[in-house]
Amino acid sequence: MTRITPPRPVDIEALFPALAGFRRTATRLHPRPGGPSAQDSSVAGPMLWPADEPWPVCTAVHPKGTGYRMADVRRARLIDADSQGRDKTDEERQALAGLQRATHAPEIRDEDPVPLLAIAQLWARDIPDLRGPEGYDLLQVFWCPFEAHGPDQSVEVVLKWRRGADTRGTLSEQPEPAVVGRPECVPERCVVHPEQITEHEYIDLLPADLRDAIDAWQEDLLDEGEGEDEDDDPFGIEYGSALSLAPGWKVGGFATWHATDPRPVDCRTCGTPMPPLLTVHHVEWDPASASWAPEEDRRPDLYRHVITPTKVYLGRGYMRIHTCPTNPWHPHQLSFQ
Numbered sequence: 001m002t003r004i005t006p007p008r009p010v011d012i013e014a015l016f017p018a019l020a021g022f023r024r025t026a027t028r029l030h031p032r033p034g035g036p037s038a039q040d041s042s043v044a045g046p047m048l049w050p051a052d053e054p055w056p057v058c059t060a061v062h063p064k065g066t067g068y069r070m071a072d073v074r075r076a077r078l079i080d081a082d083s084q085g086r087d088k089t090d091e092e093r094q095a096l097a098g099l100q101r102a103t104h105a106p107e108i109r110d111e112d113p114v115p116l117l118a119i120a121q122l123w124a125r126d127i128p129d130l131r132g133p134e135g136y137d138l139l140q141v142f143w144c145p146f147e148a149h150g151p152d153q154s155v156e157v158v159l160k161w162r163r164g165a166d167t168r169g170t171l172s173e174q175p176e177p178a179v180v181g182r183p184e185c186v187p188e189r190c191v192v193h194p195e196q197i198t199e200h201e202y203i204d205l206l207p208a209d210l211r212d213a214i215d216a217w218q219e220d221l222l223d224e225g226e227g228e229d230e231d232d233d234p235f236g237i238e239y240g241s242a243l244s245l246a247p248g249w250k251v252g253g254f255a256t257w258h259a260t261d262p263r264p265v266d267c268r269t270c271g272t273p274m275p276p277l278l279t280v281h282h283v284e285w286d287p288a289s290a291s292w293a294p295e296e297d298r299r300p301d302l303y304r305h306v307i308t309p310t311k312v313y314l315g316r317g318y319m320r321i322h323t324c325p326t327n328p329w330h331p332h333q334l335s336f337q
């Protein structure tokens, strides 16, 4: 089933034509729990991976045996899903209490290599905004599920670009670590429903005169709305949440900097500003950004499947992987909000 984002409540570019210079497309992934094949674009695999090629591993030195068992993460999610809409039974509560953080694998030393987690497999044929090295049409994203890496003390992301036509064979069983740092580092397996949409630059990164004009327009709207029907949603036309940036997992587009001031993300090799390639968001939308909910998902019975389909929560909700537009082989960087 396709997913279609409704038109924005206001055509902001018609009101502010200068915004045309700050427009970019993004492909919303619309991940939903499901059973993709190794040939499909997906979240959490299965990856199209040659059986004779080594699976990527984390070789950084950090504790790898303390955290949550992968099996326990899955068990806890099943119990949560089964008990949706009712109180948990004593048995379920007891089971959940047993699925806790501990040193589950004392035999794994800090320097031992552990398999990375499969995070996403993205085909350019499905995702128009996926732009990689010339001739490479398949991106596989992995991370080490311990927040022990780099200055942000975050997961360690590894990108693998492939030529899809040259990639054969599939592992019967995908390697994965036995223990992870946090359940929220583990994506739920999802099919994706890519949809290209249009975004506009984050407000504080627009030229000052344009930003001020949009701010003034918004303030006028809020003033007009005051005292009227309290069901009127002031977020419904807010530039940041409703008009410029789509929530949820997406490829391309712009980055939000609502939690901090904007921080430049420039390539450390050549200095080129690096746009986000993949945005990982803990929800597909929230009350402020509800206008982005696809028509197909606006059903209360679907809520649990569509709001947090991947179960991933990194940073304060957002993790972005930025790549260099000049040379996609230059090292990527992460940013968080």
Ligand SMILES: [Zn+2]
Binding pocket: 058, 059, 060, 062, 144, 145, 146, 148, 149, 156
């Ligand atoms: Zn690691």
Ligand SMILES: [Zn+2]
Binding pocket: 267, 268, 269, 270, 271, 272, 324, 325, 326, 327, 330
């Ligand atoms: Zn570069």
